[in-house]
Amino acid sequence: xxxxxxxxxxxxxxxxxxxxxxxxxxxxxxxxxxxxxxxxxxxxxxxxxxxxxxxxxxxxxxxxxxxxxxxxxxxxxxxxxxxxxxxxxxxxxxxxxxxxxxxxxxxxxxxxxxxxxxxxxxxxxxxxxxxxxxxxxxxxxxxxxxxxxxxxxxxxxxxxxxxxxxxxxxxxxxxxxxxxxxxxxxxxxxxxxxxxxxxxxxxxxxxxxxxxxxxxxxxxxxxxxxxxxxxxxxxxxxxxxxxxxxxxxxxxxxxxxxxxxxxxxxxxxxxxxxxxxxxxxxxxxxxxxxxxxxxxxxxxxxxxxxxxxxxxxxxxxxxxxxxxxxxxxxxxxxxxxxxxxxxxxxxxxxxxxxxxxxxxxxxxxxxxxxxxxxxxx
Amino acid sequence: xxxxxxxxxxxxxxxxxxxxxxxxxxxxxxxxxxxxxxxxxxxxxxxxxxxxxxxxxxxxxxxxxxxxxxxxxxxxxxxxxxxxxxxxxxxxxxxxxxxxxxxxxxxxxxxxxxxxxxxxxxxxxxxxxxxxxxxxxxxxxxxxxxxxxxxxxxxxxxxxxxxxxxxxxxxxxxxxxxxxxxxxxxxxxxxxxxxxxxxxxxxxxxxxxxxxxxxxxxxxxxxxxxxxxxxxxxxxxxxxxxxxxxxxxxxxxxxxxxxxxxxxxxxxxxxxxxxxxxxxxxxxxxxxxxxxxxxxxxxxxxxxxxxxxxxxxxx
Numbered sequence: 001x002x003x004x005x006x007x008x009x010x011x012x013x014x015x016x017x018x019x020x021x022x023x024x025x026x027x028x029x030x031x032x033x034x035x036x037x038x039x040x041x042x043x044x045x046x047x048x049x050x051x052x053x054x055x056x057x058x059x060x061x062x063x064x065x066x067x068x069x070x071x072x073x074x075x076x077x078x079x080x081x082x083x084x085x086x087x088x089x090x091x092x093x094x095x096x097x098x099x100x101x102x103x104x105x106x107x108x109x110x111x112x113x114x115x116x117x118x119x120x121x122x123x124x125x126x127x128x129x130x131x132x133x134x135x136x137x138x139x140x141x142x143x144x145x146x147x148x149x150x151x152x153x154x155x156x157x158x159x160x161x162x163x164x165x166x167x168x169x170x171x172x173x174x175x176x177x178x179x180x181x182x183x184x185x186x187x188x189x190x191x192x193x194x195x196x197x198x199x200x201x202x203x204x205x206x207x208x209x210x211x212x213x214x215x216x217x218x219x220x221x222x223x224x225x226x227x228x229x230x231x232x233x234x235x236x237x238x239x240x241x242x243x244x245x246x247x248x249x250x251x252x253x254x255x256x257x258x259x260x261x262x263x264x265x266x267x268x269x270x271x272x273x274x275x276x277x278x279x280x281x282x283x284x285x286x287x288x289x290x291x292x293x294x295x296x297x298x299x300x301x302x303x304x305x306x307x308x309x310x311x312x313x314x315x316x317x318x319x320x321x322x323x324x325x326x327x328x329x330x331x332x333x334x335x336x337x338x339x340x341x342x343x344x345x346x347x348x349x350x351x352x353x354x355x356x357x358x359x360x361x362x363x364x365x366x367x368x369x370x371x372x373x374x375x376x377x
Numbered sequence: 378x379x380x381x382x383x384x385x386x387x388x389x390x391x392x393x394x395x396x397x398x399x400x401x402x403x404x405x406x407x408x409x410x411x412x413x414x415x416x417x418x419x420x421x422x423x424x425x426x427x428x429x430x431x432x433x434x435x436x437x438x439x440x441x442x443x444x445x446x447x448x449x450x451x452x453x454x455x456x457x458x459x460x461x462x463x464x465x466x467x468x469x470x471x472x473x474x475x476x477x478x479x480x481x482x483x484x485x486x487x488x489x490x491x492x493x494x495x496x497x498x499x500x501x502x503x504x505x506x507x508x509x510x511x512x513x514x515x516x517x518x519x520x521x522x523x524x525x526x527x528x529x530x531x532x533x534x535x536x537x538x539x540x541x542x543x544x545x546x547x548x549x550x551x552x553x554x555x556x557x558x559x560x561x562x563x564x565x566x567x568x569x570x571x572x573x574x575x576x577x578x579x580x581x582x583x584x585x586x587x588x589x590x591x592x593x594x595x596x597x598x599x600x601x602x603x604x605x606x607x608x609x610x611x612x613x614x615x616x617x618x619x620x621x622x623x624x625x626x627x628x629x630x631x632x633x634x635x636x637x638x639x640x641x642x643x644x645x646x647x648x649x650x651x652x653x654x655x656x657x658x659x660x661x662x663x664x665x666x667x668x669x670x671x672x673x674x675x676x677x678x679x680x681x682x683x684x685x686x687x688x689x690x691x692x
Contacts, residue, residue, distance in 0.1 A: 155666055155671075
């Protein structure tokens with residue numbers, strides 16, 4: 001067996017790229033996405049008896065087929081983008097915040113709590129403001145708590161934030177039981193605390209998220225705090241040497257990250273659901289990580305990546321209804337496409353170089369030498 | 378009697394955590410944080426049940442063995458995808474793991490909802506084989522089936538291999554410092570692939586155990602994901618030690634089911650307290666996480682290279 005592995009010398013070796021032209025990087029990604037979609041459509045032939053062309057046209061129809069579908073696309077995109085924006089500063093700092101799901105959910109819960117307890121006694125404007133403040137504050141607390149422990153004692157943030165998701169879920173089910181006297185745990189649509197509608201039902205939401213995108217972009221690129229975040233992300237030691245208070249940066253960034261998640265929760269309640277349920281965020285907190293990571297933490301590119309993921313989700317959902325298959329098909333499509341994109345990053349960061357003949361013979365010689373040495377022992 | 382039943386059921390549920398946790402420990406010892414474990418556990422359950430569909434009518438021993446083999450293969454395949462992406466292609470482990478979970482949960486839903494219509498004939502017929510020898514029992518004992526002992530055996534074997542054998546020593550070296558391990562001639566890539574695939578196969582058994590031994594219902598596959606995350610949490614709770622995880626998993630089982638026993642002990646908390654009690658395992662994990670990070674004992678820390686991809690030519 002060992003002999004076999006020694007003979008199995010690869011004809012190329014891996015070299016880290018120092019730079020890559022943007023067009024080349026984009027080309028690699030496009031090829032990966034196309035390959036993934038091809039695989040999905042081939043799978044769909046076997047699983048749901050659809051031909052590959054029908055597969056793609058159905059997806060396109062599901063997203064852009066009618067104005068209602070386009071609005072839904074824009075709405076889903078905005079919420080996903082909002083959560084992705086929230087986790088971006090944290091991820092840029094290499095703080096693995098996988099608790100966006102919980103931070104958003106607890107924000108939504110806080111907003112609903114304000115409506116439930118104060119909805120009847122306050123005018124609509126004040127109520128909305130209070131909802132916003134409550135959601136943002138509690139979101140910041142949910143994100144800030146793991147950050148404090150990480151900053152002071154180095155507690156593993158990935159698992160801490162993950163666990164906080166489930167604590168948030170538990171609190172939501174608790175309050176739902178409390179608020180629904182029948183014990184049904186399903187809170188109906190609340191008629192207070194609605195964001196005003198301008199033009200279209202979803203227009204204000206979209207504008208707010210776009211404004212936030214610009215804000216986060218400027219914050220990361222042009223402010224001192226944004227610079228500090230990227231230094232801490234690149235190397236904590238460098239940050240210490242140039243006099244950045246790393247602890248302060250970690251806690252501050254996570255407070256901001258959690259606060260934006262809370263804002264997303266506020267939007268879900270105020271502009272869309274007007275209610276809260278355990279599934280209000282529906283896994284977007286995890287999907288947002290992909291969105292942010294695929295965009296290399298650049299808020300402007302994130303508009304494109306969240307559009308892409310939303311397209312996949314909604315398009316695959318259309319396939320589900322058209323071909324009458326199970327509703328789990330979208331998850332599979334998204335999963336497969338993600339594998340390809342994750343994998344293709346390797347070819348952007350590294351390069352395969354064919355070994356020249358001299359290198360090959362040199363490698364063989366060292367292997368032989370090692371072998372004879374092993375034999376002498 | 379009620380209390381005894383609670384303990385029996387908790388131990389049985391704990392085995393789901395134990396399998397997931399042992400699998401994740403093996404993977405993490407090679408320096409890979411596999412957040413795909415929940416998805417892999419789902420796949421393990423689904424592929425096992427899929428095999429059962431074709432085993433109808435065979436003798437019980439073959440039915441159980443074939444399902445276990447199918448589950449192992451399903452898990453190992455997922456592990457191979459994960460290792461290819463993170464070891465060979467050096468992808469980010471968190472992102473890859475989360476994608477594995479999305480994918481695994483989706484595929485599982487697809488397979489299991491397809492089999493739900495004629496579930497008894499498809500896979501639930503095998504319950505009595507899996508739950509032997511206590512299949513007829515009406516207490517918590519009825520899920521103390523064959524896979525339970527398998528789970529404990531795997532945990533014991535992992536503990537032995539990790540701390541008492543050369544292979545275990547090499548594996549730990551890879552997880553602590555792959556460059557050093559490479560320098561002394563350990564095949565880092567082979568160890569990372571091996572540990573991840575075996576770990577995933579073990580975790581996959583957890584999914585099969587949960588569906589066929591513990592729950593034995595059509596709806597069972599829907600709750601595996603949440604349990605998978607608890608298994609990942611359990612790894613930290615038990616400080617990367619398979620032996621401790623046997624006790625830890627039972628404790629987690631008791632915490633998870635605490636909401637079912639507390640009212641019968643005469644403590645009346647009201648109906649709305651149930652969700653709060655179900656939060657307990659997560660809160661306890663957070664507390665343990667914080668305590669271990671504050672105490673900073675060296676033997677209680679995660680493998681040093683956890684989450685960092687290894688590239689030989691990097692200096």
